[in-house]
Amino acid sequence: xxxxxxxxxxxxxxxxxxxxxxxxxxxxxxxxxxxxxxxxxxxxxxxxxxxxxxxxxxxxxxxxxxxxxxxxxxxxxxxxxxxxxxxxxxxxxxxxxxxxxxxxxxxxxxxxxxxxxxxxxxxxxxxxxxxxxxxxxxxxxxxxxxxxxxxxxxxxxxxxxxxxxxxxxxxxxxxxxxxxxxxxxxxxxxxxxxxxxxxxxxxxxxxxxxxxxxxxxxxxxxxxxxxxxxxxxxxxxxxxxxxxxxxxxxxxxxxxxxxxxxxxxxxxxxxxxxxxxxxxxxxxxxxxxxxxxxxxxxxxxxxxxxxxxxxxxxxxxxxxx
Amino acid sequence: xxxxxxxxxxxxxxxxxxxxxxxxxxxxxxxxxxxxxxxxxxxxxxxxxxxxxxxxxxxxxxxxxxxxxxxxxxxxxxxxxxxxxxxxxxxxxxxxxxxxxxxxxxxxxxxxxxxxxxxxxxxxxxxxxxxxxxxxxxxxxxxxxxxxxxxxxxxxxxxxxxxxxxxxxxxxxxxxxxxxxxxxxxxxxxxxxxxxxxxxxxxxxxxxxxxxxxxxxxxxxxxxxxxxxxxxxxxxxxxxxxxxxxxxxxxxxxxxxxxxxxxxxxxxxxxxxxxxxxxxxxxxxxxxxxxxxxxxxxxxxxxxxxxxxxxxxxxxxxxxx
Numbered sequence: 249x250x251x252x253x254x255x256x257x258x259x260x261x262x263x264x265x266x267x268x269x270x271x272x273x274x275x276x277x278x279x280x281x282x283x284x285x286x287x288x289x290x291x292x293x294x295x296x297x298x299x300x301x302x303x304x305x306x307x308x309x310x311x312x313x314x315x316x317x318x319x320x321x322x323x324x325x326x327x328x329x330x331x332x333x334x335x336x337x338x339x340x341x342x343x344x345x346x347x348x349x350x351x352x353x354x355x356x357x358x359x360x361x362x363x364x365x366x367x368x369x370x371x372x373x374x375x376x377x378x379x380x381x382x383x384x385x386x387x388x389x390x391x392x393x394x395x396x397x398x399x400x401x402x403x404x405x406x407x408x409x410x411x412x413x414x415x416x417x418x419x420x421x422x423x424x425x426x427x428x429x430x431x432x433x434x435x436x437x438x439x440x441x442x443x444x445x446x447x448x449x450x451x452x453x454x455x456x457x458x459x460x461x462x463x464x465x466x467x468x469x470x471x472x473x474x475x476x477x478x479x480x481x482x483x484x485x486x487x488x489x490x491x492x493x494x495x496x497x498x499x500x501x502x503x504x505x506x507x508x509x510x511x512x513x514x515x516x517x518x519x520x521x522x523x524x525x526x527x528x529x530x531x532x533x534x535x536x537x538x539x540x541x542x543x544x545x546x547x548x549x550x551x552x553x554x555x556x557x558x559x560x561x562x563x564x565x566x567x568x569x
Numbered sequence: 570x571x572x573x574x575x576x577x578x579x580x581x582x583x584x585x586x587x588x589x590x591x592x593x594x595x596x597x598x599x600x601x602x603x604x605x606x607x608x609x610x611x612x613x614x615x616x617x618x619x620x621x622x623x624x625x626x627x628x629x630x631x632x633x634x635x636x637x638x639x640x641x642x643x644x645x646x647x648x649x650x651x652x653x654x655x656x657x658x659x660x661x662x663x664x665x666x667x668x669x670x671x672x673x674x675x676x677x678x679x680x681x682x683x684x685x686x687x688x689x690x691x692x693x694x695x696x697x698x699x700x701x702x703x704x705x706x707x708x709x710x711x712x713x714x715x716x717x718x719x720x721x722x723x724x725x726x727x728x729x730x731x732x733x734x735x736x737x738x739x740x741x742x743x744x745x746x747x748x749x750x751x752x753x754x755x756x757x758x759x760x761x762x763x764x765x766x767x768x769x770x771x772x773x774x775x776x777x778x779x780x781x782x783x784x785x786x787x788x789x790x791x792x793x794x795x796x797x798x799x800x801x802x803x804x805x806x807x808x809x810x811x812x813x814x815x816x817x818x819x820x821x822x823x824x825x826x827x828x829x830x831x832x833x834x835x836x837x838x839x840x841x842x843x844x845x846x847x848x849x850x851x852x853x854x855x856x857x858x859x860x861x862x863x864x865x866x867x868x869x870x871x872x873x874x875x876x877x878x879x880x881x882x883x884x885x886x887x888x889x890x
Contacts, residue, residue, distance in 0.1 A: 251600040256680050273675040273771060276609060279572040279598035288597060288609055290675060354594040354611060359577050450594060 251277035295352035355448025355455030370498025380437030438471035469509035473516035493566030525549035572598035616673035676769025676776030691819025701758030759792035790830035794837035814887030846870035
């Protein structure tokens with residue numbers, strides 16, 4: 249939760265003058281989002297989110313993210329639509345930061361999803377994959393396999409201060425993954441960060457997917473693996489097979505997995521657990537003094553990784569044989 | 570800016586079931602307010618603020634604050650209206666905290682008010698004083714004159730670590746105020762904390778007064794003195810007479826000051842500067858480690874206090890002779 253950059257009423261008014269969305273009636277900083285600053289914005293024409301992009305987001309990537317959201321929204325996917333300014337551009341600048349105005353989406357993020365939520369999420373994920381297929385831009389996944397050894401090196405020997413022998417465990421696993429990591433799987437736009445706080449529901453239905461700032465071009469099944477990790481484990485660390493079944497069935501009802509994707513799923517789950525363990529580990533070891541954001545526990549993903557090491561077939565995640 | 574208490578979707582749904590305001594469509598923590606936790610809440614019936622009262626607000630005072638807002642809103646004043654639950658009560662409990670749902674007010678807080686804003690604020694303040702006259706409850710001002718010596722004692726010798734000879738200066742001033750502090754002035758409900766962040770404007774008009782959690786029964790002119798301090802000084806510490814004139818004229822257009830209030834105004838300005846200097850000083854010296862809220866500068870009010878010590882007549886604040 250954080251507002252990193254404060255926007256004064258004068259700055260906001262001047263910024264809104266470059267748009268055709270009416271005059272401001274109200275704006276309030278939102279205590280959400282660990283990467284960017286977000287304001288809830290109410291104007292004479294509607295409700296919006298004003299996002300200021302902070303330093304963790306590369307400015308050069310913004311045209312991809314904003315273009316993708318426009319593409320997906322125009323395809324009918326429930327995601328925020330970046331509003332173009334009077335020059336026809338979705339990206340501007342306010343209070344010294346790159347900034348965009350996106351449409352406000354109703355819906356609430358569910359902390360403890362049921363199997364029904366997982367089924368709906370699976371369907372929404374597959375719809376995202378299909379809707380992104382004719383998007384013209386690409387962006388390599390900056391947090392794919394190749395980035396993991398350098399992240400691991402960044403943590404270094406300090407890893408063991410977080411958990412005994414974590415360094416050894418992780419080094420061995422990276423070595424093991426190297427020889428089995430799949431390539432050539434069906435690929436396209438993936439969200440790559442579809443945790444529960446990035447999915448809005450109204451009742452049992454998905455009303456919106458948000459936060460596309462890790463979106464990239466990668467294997468569709470890797471996105472599903474990220475979601476299995478994020479949605480189908482219980483607080484006690486156990487994998488909920490009913491939720492896995494629901495999610496995979498929800499996905500396949502929209503987009504059928506190919507046999508090579510089914511085969512790769514256990515490895516992809518291990519890899520995505522590795523990716524989140526490593527970024528959390530580096531964040532955990534580098535909390536700046538006075539930080540507003542509590543770092544997330546890397547060991548949650550160390551335990552998930554251990555679970556996946558013992559999975560032999562996607563059936564164990566709930567795939568219908 | 571802070572969300573001190575997180576509310577899960579399950580807790581929120583259960584809480585909303587005790588109200589008749591529809592089902593939740595969206596809720597987001599707001600990065601505003603240093604005393605309480607606030608959520609923007611959108612339901613099928615409208616927009617609201619959900620406030621969770623944190624430890625700095627005495628629970629026993631909540632019926633006064635909420636009753637006052639209901640009274641003022643019913644009188645047509647632009648302030649949030651606490652919504653009663655199905656039992657007819659404006660106060661409930663969620664996530665372990667006392668909580669209320671109040672109506673959402675449009676408008677933006679102006680950081681750098683113009684004389685026109687000051688005039689509008691003066692009028693709104695007088696309207697508040699008149700509208701509160703037949704409110705049935707009273708609450709003594711917990712931060713009136715009697716509270717200042719104990720606050721000063723709390724800071725003690727540490728005061729001088731903030732500014733050279735601040736302790737001596739403050740002790741002398743408290744002594745001086747004691748013999749001249751007025752009593753028997755026209756009194757009633759005052760807001761007592763009407764800083765710019767608690768006043769919303771749409772264009773040049775006041776669209777709402779918020780944050781009544783320091784409201785109490787005290788002299789009307791003391792409330793005006795608080796506003797002169799909060800609104801009519803420039804960033805460089807100078808008093809802007811044009812703004813003072815506008816505010817006092819705006820106030821008097823609605824409620825004429827009595828001669829004893831005019832006479833007391835310089836002392837009341839000194840006293841209200843003392844009150845904010847002291848509370849800021851104590852906060853400044855007691856910032857908890859990892860605090861999310863940056864303390865406000867007590868010396869801003871030390872300088873204002875010094876200005877007021879040289880004022881002989883309310884004309885110097887802009888009162889029409």
